Each structure stands twice: as C-alpha cells, then as structure tokens.
Amino acid sequence: KAGVTQTPRYLIKTRGQQVTLSCSPISGHRSVSWYQQTPGQGLQFLFEYFSETQRNKGNFPGRFSGRQFSNSRSEMNVSTLELGDSALYLCASSLGGLDEKLFFGSGTQLSVL
C-alpha cells in the first residue's frame, strides 16, 4: 500500500507570491489534515478535510486555504507569502474516525525569500 505522497518536496518562493502544495492520501483514507512545522513553533494544525468538507480549522490567517477533491486528494494554498511562512508543511491522512492514527507524508519544505 502506497504511503502519503506530498509534492513538491522542496519549494523556493519570494515574498508576495502564492504557492499550492499537493497531498495524495493512502488509498481508502477520507480524511486529510495539514500541519505547519517550524523549529520555533513546533507542529501547528492548519485544517482537516473529510469527504471534501473542511471539518476542523486551526488558527491561521485566511491566506492559508485548502480543498479536497472527490478522490480524497488535497491541496493547500498560501497566498501573499511572507518570510514567516517558511516551514515544513506536512499532510496526514486517516480513515477519519476521532481515534484513528495519522499517517504523515514526508512534507514539503517551503522557503520564502
């Protein structure tokens, strides 16, 4: 069974640009969550999608948005990039139950210059 796939693996952008990150969950998983990881803030929850609907949301500005497609693949978009958006962005998939373990991808390392 293939794991969670995130693309691209690395990304370099400049301030003000926008970026779209992609996540393909494990087959059969209907929940996809996104996290931002930085050395100073740790792993911060962005949002979770389940069956194409946003089910939970963290405390990030509206510049961070996401969506989920009917095949459960998910994309995350960050508009008007700021230097502080430089981070490792991780997505995780699960079957969707509250007590389900999360399967993480290897992440997209975003650098904003």
Added chain:
Amino acid sequence: SQKIEQNSEALNIQEGKTATLTCNYTNYSPAYLQWYRQDPGRGPVFLLLIRENEKEKRKERLKVTFDTTLKQSLFHITASQPADSATYLCALITNAGKSTFGDGTTLTVKP
C-alpha cells in the same frame, strides 16, 4: 490558555536504560492522546494511542500512561537502543477531532 508541554527539549540516556518522556497539558479535555516518533527530514510516525478512560497501554518495549487528574501522559521506552534516537511528539485529540501536538522531546540513546 491551552498549553501542551513536553519535558526538556533534549533527553540523553545510555543504551539499555529506560527513557521516560513527559507530556503535560492545561485547559484541555482530550478524548485521546497519541505518541509519534519523528526522524529528521521525515513526517511523524504513529506509535501508540491511549483513550481518556485508559490508564496504561503497552506495545513491545513501549508503554504509555495517561492520568487525566494530573493532566499528564508518560511515555516509556525500555531497554533503549541507539535506533530509538529520534524526536517524540505527543498529540491531544478532542472529541471534536481537533489535534494539537506538543513541541517534542529529542531523545538520544548513546551506545
């Protein structure tokens, strides 16, 4: 405000000893608590889950306890090995399904 604290950023122990990692929380009512392992450049990997009505869970050399009165979880690795060196994260999950991770503890097991 809600807060999750994992004991010191770094923990160094000798091979063969038991490593004990702590996860304390305030102003949370978690339904579940999970522990993950993260290696450099990789995403976290699930290790154990414990429910609010469970006191202890074991899996091979791993043991986790959950004390909702103390608002604390302890994660033990017995007979530790250098291969156990990694960052360990605790995560609290509420009944609404929202997960919050601690900052992690980096464990180094020296041969």
